[in-house]
Amino acid sequence: MTTQAMSVATHFCAIAGCPMTIRRTQLMCVAHWRMVPRPIQQEIYGCFRKRRGGPTHRAAIQRAIASVQEKLDGWTRRHAGDADSAAPGWLPYRDD
Numbered sequence: 001m002t003t004q005a006m007s008v009a010t011h012f013c014a015i016a017g018c019p020m021t022i023r024r025t026q027l028m029c030v031a032h033w034r035m036v037p038r039p040i041q042q043e044i045y046g047c048f049r050k051r052r053g054g055p056t057h058r059a060a061i062q063r064a065i066a067s068v069q070e071k072l073d074g075w076t077r078r079h080a081g082d083a084d085s086a087a088p089g090w091l092p093y094r095d096d
Contacts, residue, residue, distance in 0.1 A: 014065050015072070027061060028068070035071050036064045 009024040013032055020029035027033065027044065036044075040063050047057035 014061070015068055027064065032068050035068045037067055040064045040067060 010021045011024055012018065013020045013022055013029040014027050015029075015032045018029060018032060020031075022029055028036075033041070040060060043060045044057070044064060047054065047060050051057055
């Protein structure tokens with residue numbers, strides 16, 4: 001009997017421009033997920049268990065993505081023109 005490697009379905013993080021590959025069951029990479037406010041995280045978990053893919057679940061996902069994008073955009077505005085900081089240092093990637 002031989003063991004075969006199981007193939008795990010993956011996709012990119014939901015945040016535009018993030019190169020992180022994650023499991024199909026995840027919405028975004030860990031670094032971006034930690035930026036989502038806890039109430040929105042809890043709403044996504046609750047909707048996922050009860051009404052996965054429904055309008056409430058999709059709306060919660062859009063709020064999570066928007067909240068992270070807003071934080072990243074705010075960081076970009078605050079650091080515009082700062083040559084030493086091309087990307088937030090706490091993200092798992094840099095655009096160097």
